[in-house]
Structure formats: C-alpha cells, structure tokens
Amino acid sequence: MLNNDCIFCKIIKGEIPSAKVYEDDKMLVFKDIEPKAKEHLLAVAKTHFKLLEEADEAGRGLVDYMLFKIPGIARKNGCENGYRLVINQGADAGQTVFHLHIHILGGQTLDW
Ligand code: AMP
Ligand code: ZN
Secondary structure, three states, rough: OOOOEEEHHHHHHOOOOOEEEEEEEEEEEEOOOOOOOOOOEEEEEEOOOOOHHHOOOOHHHHHHHHHHHHHHHHHHHOOOOOOOEEOOOOOOHOOOOOOOOOEEEEEOOOOO
C-alpha cells in the first residue's frame, strides 16, 4: 500500500527521480540526496508505514527481507569494508521522512 503524500512512495512510483542502485518487487534502494557518508544509501520497502511499531506481520516480513538483502547490495556499492545501518524512529531521532527506511552508511571509516 502506497501513500499519495509521501515522498518515498512517489519515488517508488517513479513520480520523483532517484539514483536507484537496486530494485525488486519488495524493496527499492537509492542514493541519499544529502549523503552523510561517502556512500549513503536508503533502503525502503514498497509498502508505506511510518514506524516499526506500525508494521503488521507483512511489514515485519519486509524489514526482515531488507536486512537479508542489504549485505549484498552494500558490498556492490562501495561498502565492502563495512557499513552502518540506521533506522530513525520519530522526532527525537530526527526522522524527517515518515516512510520506514534503513540508512546504509559506509565507504569510509565511520568515526562518529
Ligand atoms: P530520516 O531523517 O531518517 O527520515 O531520513 C530521511 C533521508 O531522506 C535524509 O537523509 C534525506 O537526505 C533523504 N532524502 C529526502 N528526500 C530525498 C530524495 N528525494 N531522494 C533521496 N533522498 C532523500
Ligand atoms: Zn511512503
């Protein structure tokens, strides 16, 4: 289920361009427009939900699927020496896009 007012849903539908690095029927991975590391990808499920706690069983399955796929995608995109996964949840974490996404940060030593 996608949401008409959500920027990541618009990217999934192709209404907003993105630098895609991986796509299948369940997930999309594209480059973050304001990279916070040398390599900064965002993995999004092709279902709209805002927070982990809002994910139903199918949604949790998608998170599990993304975590299963991410290592290979990261390795092929400059993160062969390691990477960090970040999932911001809500205001205190600074979440700005309310469509669950997994940040993949790497391509350098992450000294923070
Ligand atoms: P968060 O702060 O965890 O909600 O992360 C949202 C991320 O989405 C930020 O790192 C933004 O730079 C990124 N972002 C916002 N709009 C776009 C876009 N159109 N294409 C790619 N990344 C985006
Ligand atoms: Zn969405």
